[in-house]
Amino acid sequence: MKPVFRNLDDGPQVLIRFDGQEISLPEGANLAAALLAAGISRFRGTMVSGASRGPFCMMGACYDCLVELDGVTRQACQMRVEAGMDLRSGGADV
């Protein structure tokens, strides 16, 4: 079953890219939360086995929601949505 997250709030949307796919997200929202609400559950593959991972702790402690922005690997749960972000799945995609 795919996870379905619903956003209780409405706000102005901006376009970003995630692995080349164009997605509309609420501007200034927490990036991990916004990606989940947009139907993205797999944020990255692990370095060890390539296993799929998504947000786990949402507080900057678990490092499972890693994404890549401008060549730097960062925690999606510690970022805000900005127009034109070009994100890639974090970690090594095996």
Next chain:
Amino acid sequence: MYDLLIIGAGPAGMAAASTAAQHGLTVAVLDEQPAPGGQIYRGITETGPRRAVILGTDYLEGAALAEGLAASRADVIQGAAVWDICTGIPFTVTYSCNGAPAHLNARALILATGALERPVPIPGWTLPGVMTAGAGQILLKASGVLPENAVLAGSGPLLYLLAVQMARAGMPPLALVETQSRADLLRALPKLPRALRGWRTLLKGMGLLAELRRHGIRRYQGAKDLAVEGRDQAEALSFSVGGTRHRIVAGTILLHQGVVPNTQITRALRLDHLWHAGQRAFLPQTDDWGETSQPFLFVAGDGAGISGAKAAASAGRLVVLQAAHRLGRIDSLLLEEESTTDFRALSAERSVRPFLEAAYPVPASILKPADTTIVCRCEEVTAGQIRGWARAGAMGPNQLKAFGRPGMGPCQGRYCGLTTTELLAEVHGTTPATVGLARLRAPLKPVTLGELAALHPKDD
């Protein structure tokens, strides 16, 4: 140079900062999140009226603390990840804000870094769609986002609160799958008389249970052998109750087995720690005021032992009074006068904990998971590997790292350390207290080489 530096802007940190400012101390607060509140009051400064109704009155109590912080003259730096601390007088704290590193100096340091969810290593707990119950709450508080097809699983009052909040938002969970049993409750009953000092907390718990029933949320108790099924994504939670296997199809599984003190900083600083058998966790050793084995270094709130948000705010005020006294800013008469109420409140809040710890115990199968279950999420190390390396001669968590890197990924053992210690204790027939936790070193959070280089003057 500040008189006082506070790390963390949860209930303890916010209360500490406003108290310090009231007593004329110069204060800086470093907090990792974009706004104050910590995790318990996450998003408190941005909550609209609709979310306030969903989250409830306990949550809204955080607003007064946040207003106190805003009204104080404390320098509050949000989005600051602390990654190094040098002890001594002064303390030097190094942090990064948006990838830019900086230092701050202070005469006294207060750690108010709160709690982490206890790891819940069950089969499939690394799959996308599996999150902590705390993460579910953070999604709601900070972003107004909730899962529609979720199961809440594990044990502890937070599950009731989250289930009720989800129901109020019109998205009740599919079910609550709880690991504690009636036998656990019976075993906890002798601790109830002492817990009555914290009757308000108990009353709130009963209110939540009544609201759960009103919403018709299905509860399973005494659940065993929890497992998340799915290949690339959580698809279902399966479990047994009284010999019958159940399976609930769900896209989101929110796990919880209580919270444990976040000891990353106190351990990196090699302060003295104690094993708390009731909380099954390590706590930094402090005196009644919260001062650690390092003079002028204090811990306040859940980071010093789990007692909840109200206790944390009291502890935050108390550490500041003592710090102000130790810095020669207030005399012992004022110290005693100003601290009486908070000591009394702290003691009442703490009286409930032994009952809760006994009523919602962590099952042995989660403390010491089956061999095929992943323990270290970052390095994908299983319980079987850890047991094997322990039998092969790894005596402690530091030595274990050389065998297969458990605890050496980016989370630095935050979600595997306690499990690894329990497994080592099991194999060697000793206690977690004897095994201890792995040694930590700076950087306390991963930093880029660019951040390290930026700390040095360019014209060197």
